[in-house]
Amino acid sequence: MNTKKVLVAGATGYLGQYLVKELKKRGYWVRALIRNEQQKDKFESVDDFFIGEVTDPKSLKGIAKGIDWVFSTIGITRQKDGLTYMDVDYQGNSNLLKEALHDGVASFQYISAINGDKLKHLKIFEAKEKFVEELKDANITYCVLRPNGFFSDMKDFLQMAKGGRVYLFGDGNFKLNPIDGEDLAKVCVDKMISGEKEATVGGQDILSQNELAALALKAWGKPIKILHLPDWTRRLTIGALRTFTSSKTYGPIEFFLTAMAEDNIATQYGTKRLEDFFNQEVDRMKKE
Ligand SMILES: NC(=O)c1ccc[n+]([C@@H]2O[C@H](COP(=O)([O-])OP(=O)(O)OC[C@H]3O[C@@H](n4cnc5c(N)ncnc54)[C@H](OP(=O)(O)O)[C@@H]3O)[C@@H](O)[C@H]2O)c1
Structure with a gap:
């Protein structure tokens, strides 16, 4: 048993679920923030649940008591709560940080996204990077990770490919290296242990958008049909x-x-290949 006690906020999400599994595998004591009793069913092994809403500071009182490390993957992705990025990605995380500071947490890790620091004019990063600045200014050891797109997000390409063609803006030559949630969770824990303050994290395969689209079409057994829309x-x-x-x-x-x-x-990490993920997803979708 590892002696550190860890809080995962965002534990019910794609990355959060992998993070909880990885931390438990390494023997940490884990508290998961959930929003309601039903979300307990998402977990196989967790030491403690804390029910609260990050957007309601009163509901978070005591969440960080006895905790050494906080990991926060809290952020709006596909939620339809009617809240803004400022409400959740900034204010929600800020409320969490206040609790962490109050209870003397040693380290706080926050997940932003790749290029967040360069694209602060976008609504999502205006909020995320406002929190990053607050975290850096706070009296706590911090770690800010900026991952590339997750494999889970690349499913949009698969959905398009199902219909036999993929639409891309421009010539499709821009490149990216998406990362799998399990690989990323390992990096999150490794970075917390090593004490690195800031890092960008991507997967093994650097693919052009054309290559990514081709993989999605191949997974469905479709001929390669990519339509390039003018950038305007x-x-x-x-x-x-x-x-x-x-x-x-x-x-x-x-x-x-x-x-x-x-x-x-x-920076490239992990071992998982997007091609394998696409093939598994297509198998799963065909069975549904
Ligand atoms: N997906 C990507 O490709 C990608 C790439 C780079 C960075 N990121 C960032 O990484 C983080 C995690 O991504 P993910 O894909 O794991 O997201 P996700 O699956 O949507 O999980 C987000 C987590 O935040 C919580 N959350 C969202 N809105 C909330 C609210 N109003 N009140 C309380 N909790 C709320 C969710 O709780 P519930 O389950 O209760 O809704 C969930 O636990 C996000 O900040 C995202 O922007 C994502």
């Missing part, structure tokens, strides 16, 4: 969404469309 349609879409919809709607799309228009290459 991407810029026009972002502009129109910013003008006619609220940040809750355009935030995730603005992020995705901006990320697609540049290379996103992070």
